[in-house]
Amino acid sequence: MTFFPLPALNDNYIWITENSEQKKIWAVDPGDASVVKDYCQNHGVTLAGIILTHHHWDHTDGVPELRNSYDCPVYGPESLAPDKVTVPVRQGDTITINQVELMAIATPGHTLDHLCYFGEPEHDAPILLCGDTLFRGGCGRLFEGSPAQMLNAMTRLRELPGDTRVYGTHEYTLANYRFAKAIDPDNQALEKADQDAQALRQDQQVTLPSTIALEVQTNPFFRFDVPHVIDHAAQLLNETPASDLVSAFAQIRRAKDGF
Known part of the structure; x- marks a missing residue:
């Protein structure tokens, strides 16, 4: 199963998967209807x-x-039913798209109602549709949830298979890497990932999807238990490094918010 992005608004991606035989597509998080309708019209497909x-x-x-x-x-x-959602989804529920089951994972943090969707196609790499919970090199701001909730979400997601393709919904990669390098300065995998992302953006290409394996190596919100990451985040805040994981995660998030 392949998803591809339709750029929308300022820096959003509406992820699309297409069944070419049926001439139908599915859209993830369509913040702009015109982008999806234009694609359907230009490619002779309909929205399933x-x-x-x-x-x-x-x-x-x-x-x-x-x-x-x-x-x-x-x-x-x-929370979006019945105004926008016609089929409410809860933790553990599955959606079948093009014969692939996507399981809902509740990831409160960015918002209290946030869901991610994980699927394992039979002949392809696993996929994660993660909205604003996980980005390449970052995670969503805590608008509604707590650091403990987002820490639980990050812990759950980093346990997914390493080859899982990570479809976040914003082009935040370069800004995320600038912060990541500030608190993880000797991370060679991060330096290479940043160089690769810069080359993609200079060529006007999308930096997504990422993979869980890459995020484990480079994303400070997956590296919340690495001592020097915690220390550098605390230094940015002029604070003493946290002594527990929830407080450490909160420091990293607050350091990013003010970076």
């Missing part, structure tokens, strides 16, 4: 369904128009 990860407007604003145009189901958090 929508998946939502959380309630923020830049992930959901296109839903009413798309539902009206294509009369398609919308899967997502219960």
Whole structure:
């Protein structure tokens, strides 16, 4: 199963997967209906369904128009039903797309209703549709949830198979890497990942998807238990390094917020 991005708004990606035989697509977090409708018109396909990860407007604003145009189901958090979501999804529920099951993983933190979707296609690498929970080199701001909740989400996601393709929904990579290098300065894998991402952006290419293996090596929000990462984050805040993981994660997040 392959997803590809439709750039939308300022730095969003609407991830699309297409069944070429049926001439149908699925869209993830369509914040702009026109982008999806233009793709359908230009490629002679129709919208079979929508998946939502959380309630923020830049992930959901296109839903009413798309539902009206294509009369398609919308899967997502219960908090969005019945206004936008027609099929509420909870932790552990599955959605079948093109014969691939995607399992919902509750990841409160960025928002309280946030869901990620994990699938293991039979003949392809696993996939993770992670909205604003996990980015290449970063994670979402804690607008509603707590550091403990986001730490639980990061712990859960970093246990997924290393070859899992990570489909975040914003092009934040270069900014994330600038912060990551500030608190993990001797990380050679991070330095190479940054160089690779810069080359992609200079060529006007997308830096996503990432992989879980790359995030384990380079993402400070997956490296919340690495002592020198904690120390450098505390230094940015002029604080004493935290002595427990929740507080350490909170320091890393606050250091990024103020970076």
